[in-house]
Amino acid sequence: MSSHPSDPNVRTPSDPGRLPMTLPLLMEKKRLGEPIVMVTAYDYPSARAAEAGGVDLVLVGDSAATTVLGYSATTPVVLEDMLVLARAVRRGLHTPLLIGDLPFGSYEVSDEQAITTAMRMVKEAGCEAVKLEGGGASSVSRARAIVGAGIPVMGHVGLTPQTSTALGGWKAQGRSAAAAAKIAAEALALQEAGCFALVFEAIPSAVTDELMGLLEIPVIGIGAGAGTDGQVLVFHDLLGIRDGLGARFVKRYANLQQEMNDGVAAYAEDVRGRRYPGPEHTYSIDAGELAELHELLHLA
Ligand code: KIV
Numbered sequence: 001m002s003s004h005p006s007d008p009n010v011r012t013p014s015d016p017g018r019l020p021m022t023l024p025l026l027m028e029k030k031r032l033g034e035p036i037v038m039v040t041a042y043d044y045p046s047a048r049a050a051e052a053g054g055v056d057l058v059l060v061g062d063s064a065a066t067t068v069l070g071y072s073a074t075t076p077v078v079l080e081d082m083l084v085l086a087r088a089v090r091r092g093l094h095t096p097l098l099i100g101d102l103p104f105g106s107y108e109v110s111d112e113q114a115i116t117t118a119m120r121m122v123k124e125a126g127c128e129a130v131k132l133e134g135g136g137a138s139s140v141s142r143a144r145a146i147v148g149a150g151i152p153v154m155g156h157v158g159l160t161p162q163t164s165t166a167l168g169g170w171k172a173q174g175r176s177a178a179a180a181a182k183i184a185a186e187a188l189a190l191q192e193a194g195c196f197a198l199v200f201e202a203i204p205s206a207v208t209d210e211l212m213g214l215l216e217i218p219v220i221g222i223g224a225g226a227g228t229d230g231q232v233l234v235f236h237d238l239l240g241i242r243d244g245l246g247a248r249f250v251k252r253y254a255n256l257q258q259e260m261n262d263g264v265a266a267y268a269e270d271v272r273g274r275r276y277p278g279p280e281h282t283y284s285i286d287a288g289e290l291a292e293l294h295e296l297l298h299l300a
Pocket of ligand 1 (some may be wrong): 064
């Protein structure tokens, strides 16, 4: 089957055997107990990798702020940045459901602002759903408003990086009975507001296990143990496109930063040692044409 690279809203599976992910299919996966696989992507190559790897859900995460834009936190990334990245991901993706993260400052002010932002993610970048952080009263209200406008919403509780300063830093949440009960109440409120799924981030696995029985919608975990309906990892963490090891919950499946460093260093060495380009990297010209050129240049 062919793809439609010019139309961001047309999805045709590159593998005809694989159905594009939909919300009913996602619920079916939960019902059957089939693990749901989610990964972040921020550009065309990462989207192609997610497509080829057969994941179910792709999130254009605001983690882009740190992974691809070089900020030290997620808060500086703006909606226009997210739209550029999400459009590139859209062009590389056909089968997984595409979720766009609402960046800090693009949805908190009012329900109207949240709907406007979510609509831009859908109309201008071809996202099929959006994610927002937090389960307090205002986040629940924003989720309900966006769902009411016809756009599926994924909630996100536990460690919510956009407000990590207020949470006391980048650390696990729900480690006391009261804190865990608060997460439970937030998760239930987001479910009641119409969210189609939730992310649980950095929550003790025993707390996750207690909460899972209360929820009907799929829960995707990151640092929340094995008891969730699925897992999500940040693309750059799982492939080692970063310095350092990252959070405790990250499992690294490749070391691409090292590979990239080695590749660029080898190229630099080749150029300096005049080993690149070789004859196989150059273009030829007919000997007669070359002789004519030589004459032309020397007659002038
Ligand atoms: O922005 C992001 O990458 C996320 C995931 C960690 C869920 O929110």
